[in-house]
Amino acid sequence: MSEEETMSGETGTVPHETVPREDGIVLGPTRYGKAEVRVVHVAKSDGEHDIRDLNVSVALSGDQADTHLTGDNTKVLTTDAQKNAVFALARRHGVASPESFALLLARHFLSTCPYIDHARIAVDEYAWDRVPDVRSRHSFMRSGRETRTALVHRDADGTTSVVSGLKDLVVLNSTGSEFHGFYKDEYTTLAETDDRILATAVDARWRHTNAPPGADRTAEDWDKAYERAHASLLAAFADTYSLSLQQTLYAMGRRLLLDEAGVCEVRLALPNRHHFAADLTPFGLDNDNRVFFAADRPYGLIEGAVARAGAPVPGRAWE
Secondary structure, three states, rough: OOOEOOOOOOEEEEEEOOOEEEEEEOOOOOOOOOOEEEEEEEEEOEEEEEEEEEEEEEEEOOOHHHHHHHHOOOOOOOHHHHHHHHHHHHHHHHHOOOHEEEEEHHHHHHHHHHEEEEEEEEEEEEEEEEOOOOOOOOEEEOOOOOOEEEEEEEEOOOOEEEEEEEEEEEEOOOOOEEEOOOOOOOOOOOOOOOOOEEEOOOOOOEEEEOOOOOOOOOOHHHHHHHHHHHHHHHHHHOOOOOOOOOHHHHHHHHHHHOOOOOOEEEEEEEEEEEEOOOOOOOOOOOOOOOOOEOOOOOOOEEEEEOOOOOOOOOOOOOO
16 A cells, blocks of 8 residues: 555545654554444424434544554544544534534544544434324334435645435336347356346435535535435436446436536446346246346446546545
8 A cells, every 4th residue: 555545545645654664664544533423313392303313433534653653642532532522512513414513523623633634524314204194293213215424524724525425225217228239258148138127226425516515505505405416316317218227327427417516526336236037937927027036146336436527636535
C-alpha cells in the first residue's frame, strides 16, 4: 500500500510518519473510531412522536502515530467518548436527517480534539411507519423500505463532502428486459433471451457538489432531496427497456443527475437477482414465462459510476 493510499484503496492523506525508521518500516495511513453505534431518537410534540433510527460509525484520523509506534495514548480521543458524543448530541440537537446529524458529529469531533484533522461519519437509517388506522400517535412498525445512508468527510480546514445514498432497495420488472448477443467462450451455457425478469437490490450513492455541502441546507432539505433521488432511481428502473443490467445502471445514474442539479456523481452496485423459468415439460406443461425459480446465489454483480463532465475531484468523499 502506497503512502497516499488508505485502507479502502482510495486517495487519502500522507501518513504523519513519512521518514522510515531504522528498520526501513513506515507507518501507513490510519484511522480509528466507534463503529455501529445504534441510536434511536424519539421527537415528542403535543402527544405525537417521530422516530429516527440510526446506525452511526465514526472514524477519526490525524496526529495518531505515537499510539501505534510507542503506545503513547496522549493524543487519543477514546472510542467510548465518541460513542457517548453520539448519544449526547442526539439529545441536545435532535436527529433531523442522517446528513445533518453526520455533519454535526463531524464538526464536533474536529472541534473537540486538537490531534484530529479528519472525521469520517457514516450513517444508516432504518425506516419506521406509523401503525395505520389506530388512535395512537406513538405506535410504529418497521418499514420494509430500503436503508437510507449518508457519508460525511470533514477536514480541520472545513473542507467537507457529503454522499447520500440507499441500499437494499429491492425492485423487479416482470418483463421489458432482454439479454442476448453476448460473447461466448467454451464454458458459456447461458441461453439468450428476449423476455426475462430483471430484479436487483439497488445500492446507490450520490455525491453532492455544495461547497461546503450542507451550509445552506436544512434537515427538511436533505429529506426532500433524498425522496427526489429515490424517485428518480425508481423511475429510471421502471421506464428503461433493458438489454442488460449494465444499461439499466447507466440509465438510473443518468436520470438522477438530470433531475438533481446539486449532485455531480452517482455510484451504483446492482446484484442481478436471477429468475430462471422453471422447466415444466416433464409434467406436460408449457411455461411462457409465468413460473420462475428465484436463485439467490451465485449472482452477477454489476457496478459502475456515472458523473457529470468536469465534476469536482472527489478527494476522500468515497472512502
